Amino acid sequence: MLRPYREVLARPGALAFSSAGVLARLPMSMVGIAIVLAVPEVYGSYGLAGQITAVYVIVHSIAAPLLAHLVDRHGQARVMMPALRVAGLGIVGIILAIATAAHPGWVFAGAVVAGASIGSVGALVRARWSYILRDPAAIHTAYSLESALDEFVFIVGPVVATVLATSVAPTAGLWLPAAAVLLGGWMLLSQRATEPPVVRREAGASGGSSLRSGGMVVLTLVFAAVGSIFGATDVSTVAFADELGSKKAAGTVLAVFALGSMLSGLGYGLRHWQSPLWRRFAIGVVALACGVSLFFVVSSLPVLAAVMFVTGFTIAPTIVNGNGLVTSFVRPDQLTTGLAWVGTALGVGVSIGSAAAGAAVDQQGAHGGFLVVAASAAVAVVATFVALPTLRAGHAPAGRGAGPADYATVVPNSDPSA
Structure with a gap:
């Protein structure tokens, strides 16, 4: 297996x-x-x-x-x-x-x-x-x-x-x-x-930031929205548990969320999927959004944990597909930068979601925080669907961008000038 x-x-x-x-x-x-x-x-x-x-x-x-x-x-x-x-x-x-x-x-x-x-x-x-x-x-x-x-x-x-x-x-x-x-x-x-x-670019090869790629720009925006979901979820879950008098249980509930994602990530990697990567990414974002939108209708921690566990199964595949798309939108000599950008976007989104949910919790309690989660999910879905033409057009069918030999000179790691 x-x-x-x-x-x-x-x-x-x-x-x-x-x-x-x-x-x-x-x-x-x-x-x-x-x-x-x-x-x-x-x-x-x-x-x-x-x-x-x-x-x-x-x-x-x-x-x-x-x-x-x-x-x-x-x-x-x-x-x-x-x-x-x-x-x-x-x-x-x-x-x-x-x-x-x-x-x-x-x-x-x-x-x-x-x-x-x-x-x-x-x-x-x-x-x-x-x-x-x-x-x-x-x-x-x-x-x-x-x-x-x-x-x-x-x-x-x-x-x-x-x-x-x-x-x-x-x-x-x-x-x-x-x-x-x-x-x-x-x-x-x-x-x-x-x-x-x-990887050294040869004379005449195009340079510039990895964000000059339309695909990278839309991926960064979608990852920021997904990060906002995660940040708002953390704050809202703690507030929800606190309202129920079980604040210490918040960590366990959030761990269940991550556990679902870990298991799905392991399962997702066992199969070689034939459908286009951009399509799987879009489906993952929609599934994640649907799952987290249910958070604000739950009434107990066990039910929230159950919903989070199931919803967690959408996280890792979505992140995997997003990282996979990066390899199609950047040159090999920009791969680390491209991967760092989507990771950074996720982190920025977490900060935005945490701040927005914190303010909403102060005003409306945990319910308000979960509404921020749902709003973040809506933004992620809208951004994904608006970006579909760009994702579809820019994605390399083979799953990889051009190799280094197509435009660059590879400098061995042992070279002191590397």
């Missing part, structure tokens, strides 16, 4: 870089919640915690595509090895500032440093898969695996951060992310055999 996964993981170096990527991605699910858990304990303000987290997310959203662009030009190890060391120092700075009850400005400074340098590890790992695999079916399986691992990180990370922060020390939830980004980053980036080589 799991043969497709065994086959892709059997490729030389695949298991090593994929597992290292899981460790290096832990901060993406732990830093935010760890700050929210630690700051109120020391500074007595959830508002301050939210501001620091927002700064971290915004800075990361701006910096990640820029770092990815540098990776495409100079190589993963050359750019991200020093960047991840700086990110680790930034997280350590947050820990020290909170532990010593320093002026909040120092916590903000650590958040800026970490957010600006941590980049998008998921984009690095997916770029490696696209480099070592040539068969579109195998790439589909690998991308499905990575989406399932993303969900695994989001199931485990917040739980571990919460346990550490409440059982060991307020800042303990940040200890593991600091170690993970340093150790996991080193384990991933030291594997040079699977690192995509730098």
Whole structure:
């Protein structure tokens, strides 16, 4: 049953870089919640915690595509090895500032440093898969695996951060992310055999931003709307559980949401789908929107968890298909940048959805937050249908864009100039 996964993981170096990527991605699910858990304990303000987290997310959203662009030009190890060391120092700075009850400005400074340098590890790992695999079916399986691992990180990370922060020390939830980004980053980036080589454009080849592609623009907009769904769902679920007197259960309900997505991601990668990628992406967005629109009619946490579990099955396939479309809309020398852009759009959307739902909850309670979820879903559907002609026209039937040999010179990783 799991043969497709065994086959892709059997490729030389695949298991090593994929597992290292899981460790290096832990901060993406732990830093935010760890700050929210630690700051109120020391500074007595959830508002301050939210501001620091927002700064971290915004800075990361701006910096990640820029770092990815540098990776495409100079190589993963050359750019991200020093960047991840700086990110680790930034997280350590947050820990020290909170532990010593320093002026909040120092916590903000650590958040800026970490957010600006941590980049998008998921984009690095997916770029490696696209480099070592040539068969579109195998790439589909690998991308499905990575989406399932993303969900695994989001199931485990917040739980571990919460346990550490409440059982060991307020800042303990940040200890593991600091170690993970340093150790996991080193384990991933030291594997040079699977690192995509730098692709140099030859004279006369077209340049410009990856967002010059109409397909990338619409994908970015749709991913932002989908991210808004996720951000609004998180806030609304916590508010809903709080209204029912079971605030602690919110984490379990959200974990069930991620569990459904993880299982669907694993199942989705087992099959080689024949229908066009753009069509599967559109169907996934519509299915996700329909599922989350039911949240605001539920009346109990068990029912919400059940609806979330089923709806979660639409998440990973949609993300997999969206990432797959990126390979059709950008050149090989812009792949890491393209993947980082859609990931950044998702993160920006989460921030927007969280803020909008928070305001709605203050005014109307959890019901208002779930209405924001439904509104975000409507925006995602409308954006997808408006974008269908662009997605259909720009998608390469073979599932991959032109190879490097079509327009560029490949520079080996061992080249000092890479």
